[in-house]
Amino acid sequence: MHVVQRKNTALNFLSGSVCDSNLLNFWMQKLNPLWSTHQMLGQICQKEYITADTVSLKIRCSKRMKFGLAGQHHPVIVEIDGRRLERTYSLTQLDDEHVKLTLKKVPNGIVSTWLCDTSKISDVIEFGMPYGDMLPQNYDDKQLILLAAGSGITPMYSMLYALAKSGELANYQVHLLYWVKYEDQAAFVDIFDEWSQKYPHFKYDVFYTQSETSTASRLNEEHAQEIENLDHKVVFACGPSGFVQLAKEIFQDAKLFDSEAFSLSPIENTEEGTVQVTLARSNKVLEIPKGQSILDALENANEKPISGCRMGICNKCACHKVTGTTKNVATQAENSEPGSLLRICVNSAKSDLVLDL
Structure with a gap:
């Protein structure tokens, strides 16, 4: 001893x-590839394609791992061609040593392509501290409506898996509505079917919006109207920012609404011209285009600001805006308040800016 x-x-x-x-x-x-003085490391021990473009990785975690709550996100850091790259994913904790990382391959996505196509058994990846507040245990209500689009299903699955594993799912009334383009893109359908047979108060619907056999409608007001006693239920939504914003509007009569966007929906940039951005700490003055996220613009100018999820969730890129007007690229809301906290990954410049960077 x-x-x-x-x-x-x-x-x-x-x-x-x-x-x-x-x-x-x-x-x-x-x-030992999982030993570290401070890092939370994991080693891939199983890899499985669960849909045409979605992979599940079973990962054995080091003793330093700080497991998040079901539904939270973890920064995932990988090294590709000598570069450390970070993206954010939902994990499902399988036991005291293992997690499941399920992700969809994103076109031109460097990290998702590496994890789906290149990664192999025994490869080591690094995790950051978990974060996120879209959690069932934050609410006393046990009547849940879960809205998921595409990869937005992964935090929903994580929450449901944890409830089923603990036996608590039997005490919840859950209706899951899940949108994908094609039949071969729907993940976890087999286990959802198993749960629907085992738990009388769990039901799910999958909507295939571009199916060759039967095209379902995208999220719209009819989906909210078909739910009885919506004002007594908690609604969670996860998907692209456009989907989440629409869900918030459609389900505004819910008792409670909580959401997280896993990516920014493409918005046509019609703004022209450039603005000057002054980085107060380094005393640099840069010219960047309007309409583009400030993070992307700074990186294109060979600056390396700290960033994380690139979705406006983790706040790693947040800095104080000293002066100027910005626009949120997801919600289109403008902000001219001096001294406000600015997430540069989801905001563009409308005027000359001074940033505490």
């Missing part, structure tokens, strides 16, 4: 005061 304590003390001393932690991690991971 004393030997173990001395060993841990020595390791903490080395990692904190003598050796560069990256160098120490390098040698530790020669012995």
Whole structure:
């Protein structure tokens, strides 16, 4: 016992005061790929395509892993061609050591393409701290309407899986509405069918909007009208920002509404011209185009601001706007308030700006 304590003390001393932690991690991971002085690491142990463009990775996690609550998001960091890239995904905790990462391959998506096509068994990835507040346990109500589009199904599945595993799903009344383009893109349908047979108060509908056999309608007001006692139910929505914004409008009569957008819906940029952005800390003045996210514009100008999810959720890119007017690229809302907190991944410049960067 004393030997173990001395060993841990020595390791903490080395990692904190003598050796560069990256160098120490390098040698530790020669012995065990999941060992690290501070990183939350995971190793892929199973890979399975569950739809034509969706992969589920079973990952064994290191002892340092901080598991999030079902429905939360984790930053996922991978190294591709010598670059560390971070994206945000929902994880499903399978047991004390394993998580499931389910993701859809995004056209031209560097990280999603690597995870779906290139990653292999034994590859190691890194996780960041979990975040997100769209959680059933935040509400006393047990009548849930879940709205999901595309990859928005993954946090819904995570929540439902946790409820089923704990036996709590039997105490909930759940109606899941799930939109995909084609039949071969619908994930987790087999388990949803199993749950619908096992739990009388769980039901689900899948809408195929571009099916060759029967085309279903996209989310619209009729879907809300068909739900009885909507004012007594909690509604969760997850999908592209356009889908989430529409759901918020359509389900405004719900008792409670909560949502998260996993990506920005493409919005045609009709703005012309450029503006000047002053980075107060570095005293740089840059010219960037109107209509483009400030994060993208700064990166195109060879700046490297801190960023994370690139969806306006994690706040890693947030900085204070000293002066100027910005527009949220998802909601189109404008903000001219000086000193306000600005998420540069989801805002564009409408005028000259001064940023605390």
